[in-house]
Amino acid sequence: MADFVRNAWYAACWSDELTGGPAARRILDEDVALYRTASGRAAAVEDCCPHRFAPLSFGSVEGENIVCGYHGMSFALDGACTAIPGQRNVPSRARVRAFPVVEKHRLVWVWTGAAERADPNLVPDVHWIGDPGWTSVTGTMRYDCNWILLVDNLIDLSHTAFVHKSTIGTDDVAATEVTAVREGNIVTVTRLMNDTEPSVFYRKVGGFEGKIDRWHRIWLEPPSTVVIDAGGVPAGTGDRSRGIDTRVISMLTPVGNSAVDQLWAFSRDFRLDDAGVDDTIARSIDVTFNEDRAILAGQQRNAEARPDQGMLNNAADAGVVHARRIIDEFLAAERAQETGR
Numbered sequence: 001m002a003d004f005v006r007n008a009w010y011a012a013c014w015s016d017e018l019t020g021g022p023a024a025r026r027i028l029d030e031d032v033a034l035y036r037t038a039s040g041r042a043a044a045v046e047d048c049c050p051h052r053f054a055p056l057s058f059g060s061v062e063g064e065n066i067v068c069g070y071h072g073m074s075f076a077l078d079g080a081c082t083a084i085p086g087q088r089n090v091p092s093r094a095r096v097r098a099f100p101v102v103e104k105h106r107l108v109w110v111w112t113g114a115a116e117r118a119d120p121n122l123v124p125d126v127h128w129i130g131d132p133g134w135t136s137v138t139g140t141m142r143y144d145c146n147w148i149l150l151v152d153n154l155i156d157l158s159h160t161a162f163v164h165k166s167t168i169g170t171d172d173v174a175a176t177e178v179t180a181v182r183e184g185n186i187v188t189v190t191r192l193m194n195d196t197e198p199s200v201f202y203r204k205v206g207g208f209e210g211k212i213d214r215w216h217r218i219w220l221e222p223p224s225t226v227v228i229d230a231g232g233v234p235a236g237t238g239d240r241s242r243g244i245d246t247r248v249i250s251m252l253t254p255v256g257n258s259a260v261d262q263l264w265a266f267s268r269d270f271r272l273d274d275a276g277v278d279d280t281i282a283r284s285i286d287v288t289f290n291e292d293r294a295i296l297a298g299q300q301r302n303a304e305a306r307p308d309q310g311m312l313n314n315a316a317d318a319g320v321v322h323a324r325r326i327i328d329e330f331l332a333a334e335r336a337q338e339t340g341r
Contacts, residue, residue: 004028004147004254005223005330007113009123011251011263014138015106018042022066024057028112029256032099033057037064042108043077044099050081056096105129106138107251107263113334124225128247128267136267137281141289145300147224147252147260148327153292154226154250155189155323157216158316163291165200167284172196173216180318185326189319191216195235201284202232205268205277206244211235220323223330224252245269258300262289 012025012034022035024047031047033056045066047055054070061067065074065082074083079098081090100111100118105126111118128134143150153159161174172193180189192215198208206212214232221227226249233243247267254260266285271277313321 009109046097124221145296147254187322188219
């Protein structure tokens with residue numbers, strides 16, 4: 001599980017995190033310096049000055065340039081060196097790699113592959129995060145596991161019945177059959193749970209007193225953005241005005257082979273200005289995702305100890321199987337391009 005899909009947009013940070021000086025991130029085993037220019041543009045370059053290999057994230061931003069904090073060399077948005085203190089001539093080889101950047105949906109997205117293939121239209125559709133008809137609680141979580149294990153975790157929610165009993169899990173999640181459909185490069189997993197007890201979390205944020213009809217609709221935008229459309233209404237009513245409708249959105253950015261950052265948003269279209277609901281969501285997400293962190297770290301250790309052993313799939317893994325197949329196809333296509341086949 002050491003491969004990455006490089007020709008893709010990855011969420012590097014939340015837009016409101018990119019203030020002041022440069023910020024360091026590690027994305028797909030590469031160190032990246034993110035910064036915002038004086039004109040407000042988000043930018044990214046490799047986090048290494050070619051002079052003495054000092055991290056550019058230790059430097060500063062002056063105008064539209066990032067400036068090395070070791071010897072003061074300046075670099076433009078395209079990575080070209082624009083000035084060297086005490087030296088008139090700036091050699092053309094004095095440059096750093098610049099990454100294409102798009103700022104959208106309150107996130108800074110970095111394209112890690114061939115720059116000429118960077119298409120802003122390929123940024124994953126997570127519009128709920130910035131939609132005025134929705135409100136979002138957001139955050140970032142680091143997991144000590146391969147990114148594909150976290151994709152598995154989000155695609156197959158049957159584990160919630162066992163891992164997340166104090167928040168979002170109920171017995172019916174694991175007991176209900178799923179349907180998994182692939183259309184093109186999108187796999188969608190659907191689970192419909194009718195006349196079921198609401199989870200602890202749903203009781204808190206939805207105010208449900210009796211049984212509900214609950215749904216999960218989950219899809220992967222390859223390679224690593226997972227959207228969970230989840231909600232519930234009073235059982236037998238079909239009345240969305242008395243229920244809750246949410247999107248749990250995970251932008252997964254591999255750090256390396258055994259670590260991944262999850263930039264997450266819990267978006268909702270109800271009680272938009274209720275700070276108490278925001279707090280309940282933030283607390284519940286923290287508990288839930290930290291429970292996942294422990295499980296996934298253990299999976300990673302076991303996977304590394306068993307490099308030649310495949311995992312056993314069951315019926316609930318139908319979506320996971322589709323998702324892994326799609327990821328494998330993306331990886332194979334990139335390998336073929338690299339070898340010229």
